Amino acid sequence: MTAKKRITAMVMTALCLGMLAACEKNEAPGSQPPANTATNAVTEIPMETETGAETNEPAASEKPVEAFTVLAQELRVPWVITFDKDVVYISEREGNIVKVDGSNMTRQSVHLKKSVHGNGEGGFLGFLLAPDFVDTKNAYAYHTYEENGRILNRVVLLKQNGEQWDEVQALLEGIPGAANHDGGRMAIGPGNLLYVTTGDAQQRELAQDLNSLAGKILRMTLDGKIPADNPFPDSYVYSYGHRNPQGLSWNAEGVMFNTEHGPSGDPGGHDEINIIEAGANYGWPDIYGDAKKEGMVTPIYHTGEKAIAPSGATIDGNNRLLIATLLGSALYRYDPATNQMFVVFEGEGRLRDVKIKDGRIYIITNNTDGRGIPSKTDDRLLLLNDVN
Template identity: 35%
Template sequence: MDKKTRILAIVAAIAASILIVTSPSGSIVIPQPNTSTTTGSDAVQVIATHLQKPWAMAFGDGKIFFTEKIGKLRVVDNGILVNDSVADLHASDISDAGLLGVATHPNFAKNHWIYVYYTYKDGDKLWNKVLRITESNNKISDATVILDKIPGAEFDDGGVIKFGPDGKLYIGTGDATDENAAQDLTSLAGKILRLNDDGSIPNDNPYPNSPVYSSGHRNPQGLTWDSKGILYETEEGPTKNDELNVIQKGKNYGWPNQECTGSPGYQPALLCYNISVEPAGIAYYGSGPLDFKDSLLMTTLRGNILYQLHVSDGNMTSQKIILDGLGRIREVGVGPDGYAYVLTANTDGQGFPDKNDDKLLRIVK
């Protein structure tokens, strides 16, 4: 059985086992890829190849920035992958740890601020931090620590960071293998955090002088908002019970006392996958050239699938497969051009990389 057949067989087996427990972009257009370096089908174009453990991406000023877990912040400029990194960080690339999330400031075109989340080692202990990088001509020109001493570990580091429609920075942190930390409001682990762009705490956070926005999370992987400002989060379970959650201010999502649903006093998951698909990146597609209007696009690592989830007022109405056969899919984003972009993750030590992995792809049909 060849590699693609094996992957498709795994996809089919996992998809058959899924259980549903509970039922703005700017005017900047990312240039078309250079035809001399782009290959692919009519529906999926290959923008870049030979990436090393890519994790997250963000758009800004006509460019695509993405992280590689090994510590490199990379950029696609004018449709071409720049050979030199924007920044090389001393990240601890161990299992779930490394250079993870990336977000561009809502006013990136003027201030050129890029935010990254990464794991580092201090003595014999792992920590995570959020760093703000000032970019100039595709290189780092300055850096400021926004938040430090987020508990880190070999596994369950979270790492997703996104700016919300309110202009605040949201940070998904894992429990760093300490289950009790997710229920401890004095700990930064196992939370969704919310900060101003300079790292200060917003006055309207649910807990005074605390960056905590929601608690009881095991390992957040993706964040996105729909057109009504509803926040969705993907979260990996321990061995099963992966979650898609609607995040509400000050709410507790139960980990480790609850997985998905069933315990009074905790928020139930919107969706629960009772055999792990490892949901990762998620993005909201409002409108544009693709037939994904008012949908969530969700990647899966173990499931090897890009899903389209139809949502309405925080409720999911249907789910279908958009893309499979590419192996592990780590991240999805909607570009200012209205097309969907995905990062594969076959070089992360758990996939079956081909000679061109990993890849940045664009879905155009």
């Protein structure tokens, strides 16, 4: 039985419902609560089908988050959180890395061989410390650049040298980019392999083109080579048919989940949770929501017409998915075993990433990206003090 079938079997009695919808592109400035609206309450997500048919009974309320600790503030459009023991590193879209060590915050410069292009949703996005960072000081980054009039993305190896980071080598270049839909999530998965998400670069047909790196989840070795067991010969492509995949995480059984933005316009919404399998086609732009087509995978969960705009995601100790959302301005928890979703934290505006370390949940706000309503101290790194 495949990983998808194992998970799907647990939710056969649940309807395929709404979860995370719509591309950031559709978000109007001011469409979320102000950053300092401190409700911090649990909210039940309405279980709404695409057609408006009968819905599931709402799940029981969970214990609310009562407090958080601000670990850093005045971040500049932060994008991802990563850890070296108790030290936190955060990428900023303009091209810096912020080091947070206890009460000390240092903004470190990044020296790249091709300049960061920060228009729209692009910029300095994914950032990930190498597994042997303690010894090598190496890290991986994904950033947008411009070359010969084209917007592109690249994966590079960096090295920390004192209070700066220098590019060592490019591992992969020429990934199609655009003002929107640049992907950018990076994660090291089973087998110590590097996974990278790419958007469709606003050229939806590229998601179905196996000769293009756009609209894909890519897989490579840590030195940038194509793994011998990748599903397509001599190709970095691990899965395809993606619009703008934003979250990657694995549960305790090694099952890989992703969160992804659905279509803009009418209909909008239909953001997705998928179980990712090698060589699978996730349907964009041919199908979305509950639609089915031979050879394409329907998501295990989608939002219907509700827009939340998912970003970073992680798995908690109970194999539930935590999802930071932009338009949704909340941290959501999705349980594959029950097909239920809750808001477990809200009131601080747009959220870009979520990570768990030593059982504690860290999030970064994203109110300074031009689509939020920033407070004087935004953006911030927050430690949630009580989420069960």
